[in-house]
Amino acid sequence: MDLSTRNQLSLLLAFHAHQPVENFGHIFQSAFENAYQPFIDILAEFPEIKISLHISGSLLDWLLSNKPQFIQDVRKLVSRGQIELLSAGYYEPILILLPEWDRIGQINLHRAKMKAIFGQEPQGLWLTERVWEPGLPVSLRRAGIKFTIVDDEHFKIAGYKPEELWGYYLTEEQGMEVAIFPGSKFLRYSLPFKLPQETIEYLKAKNQQGKNCITFGDDLEKFGFWPQTYDWVYEKKWLYNFFCALRDNKEWLKTVHFKDILRDTEPTGRVYLPCASYSEMMEWSDNMFRNFLVKYPESNHLQKRVFMVSSVINQLYDKNKKIEEARLHLYKAQNNDVYWHGIFGGLYLVNLRQNAYRHLIMAERIADEIKQQRFPYYQVRDFDLDGREELVFKHELINVIIHPHQGGTVSEIDYKPREMNIVNVLTRRPEKYHRKILYKEKVACGSGGENPASIHNIEAVKEEGLEELLVYDSYRKVAWIDHIYSRCPQVQEIMRNQMTEEVPLWKMDYEYSVSKNIIQLKCLTSDIEFEKFLAVEKNVIDFEYRVNIGDSHSRWLGSEFNLLFYSQELLNWNEFQKLEELKFEDSWF
Known part of the structure; x- marks a missing residue:
């Protein structure tokens, strides 16, 4: 018919x-x-x-x-x-x-x-x-x-x-x-x-x-x-x-x-x-969904990490019953909502990013158990496909991803017992709807009639003073970012990205070497000798510096860590400023 x-x-x-x-x-x-x-x-x-x-x-x-x-x-x-x-x-x-x-x-x-x-x-x-x-x-x-x-x-x-x-x-x-x-x-x-x-x-x-x-x-x-x-x-x-x-x-x-x-x-x-x-x-997405992976390096990082773990799990197919458990965790980490941003929060929602990394870390941990992976272990590979190699370092309790060609910065620190990536943060960047806040454009809040407006036509500012919070970063916010300043910066200058660096070390190539559980990175410029060390021992990560910045004039070293804290005490800015030492230990969680 x-x-x-x-x-x-x-x-x-x-x-x-x-x-x-x-x-x-x-x-x-x-x-x-x-x-x-x-x-x-x-x-x-x-x-x-x-x-x-x-x-x-x-x-x-x-x-x-x-x-x-x-x-x-x-x-x-x-x-x-x-x-x-x-x-x-x-x-x-x-x-x-x-x-x-x-x-x-x-x-x-x-x-x-x-x-x-x-x-x-x-x-x-x-x-x-x-x-x-x-x-x-x-x-x-x-x-x-x-x-x-x-x-x-x-x-x-x-x-x-x-x-x-x-x-x-x-x-x-x-x-x-x-x-x-x-x-x-x-x-x-x-x-x-x-x-x-x-x-x-x-x-x-x-x-x-x-x-x-x-x-x-x-x-x-x-x-x-x-x-x-x-x-x-x-x-x-x-x-x-x-x-x-x-x-x-x-x-x-x-x-x-x-x-x-x-x-x-x-x-x-x-x-x-x-x-x-x-x-x-x-x-x-600027006319193609994959452009979200360009606009948001954090999305690209997660997607490529998931792909990396998926490749390992796929090679273990039918070798162990636990592989199905690992695969389910992997599938959950592939949930679309965390990889983009539009009318809803998406990538900006901390709970979605936390869930994705939690399941990713669990999937990878199970795969390592099946493989009987020995630690410490590291790979040198361009896992995020940006044309530059990264150092993927895996220890029994902690994973670390280091970018030697971006100033030895750290984009991921996984604490496996709690399935947490504590560098799970976002860079502050402009969004198209910010102009409605910055320029105080008139926004629509409904259809004007009895029937409701589509959510795509509802644009309302929920809080006053949001324009003061719109600060944009000039580099990706990760951890272990090195800065050289000509003077000591003020806290607000750092928070509002108002300081000019004398030497942007985070842009430079660092030499690196790995010896058991210690990673050494070294940067040489015209008058700066710069070494830093990362050591992992059980549930502790130790960061150290050895710096010779020359005698020509006064310089200040800044070491920047952007971390997602799961501690109410550390979420209090006044309390955070009192810190003199931060230890990554099991008790900290």
């Missing part, structure tokens, strides 16, 4: 439910109460309305442990044919940031869980943040995926006109074919922010133009959990009224599943899409 011959428009409704790995419990609970449960409750009242649903693995884990009845509710709607399940990487990674084996492994894990819990193995994929690259069809087909959803932005970048964006297209890579459904940006901004009748009029116009299939795909959280939406969607019955409107127009409008369209209709055409995402992401 060809649906296109019935003068009927098929509407595909795809909803994506996700929370970051091990997010705060109250966030899970609030999203559940304000979006997930009420949405499913109302959907159950309309058995003729079909939707497609993706639940990320991190959210699924929480639901299984805390809301078993919700799982039963969804299973019931799946069994009666109302919900079509979609898959993705289990812990919601950006697939293009993963090696091939982890792309397939994460998708296979999610599909298997869906089959075991709900009795349905997904054929389609919710593409995380709709980040597409042309090579993805190979990974998707190898993982058993037949179709995915992108935004109409992808097609527009490829030169397609709005009137061509309906139905589905076929693409391929190396002969492996995948169907692609273009999601409508109009629907993404109208559901649930416009009155249901406005959406019906849009769909009616598409039907009159002879289109047979239109796709909507977006976050389920916007239906109650996003700011100002709960009252509109549920108290004022937007969702109920929207489903009623769909039912009232069933003569020409019908909700269907993606698998039905693939089975019953021909593709609109063939397409080869460029690297792309939705329009807002393209703006945040």
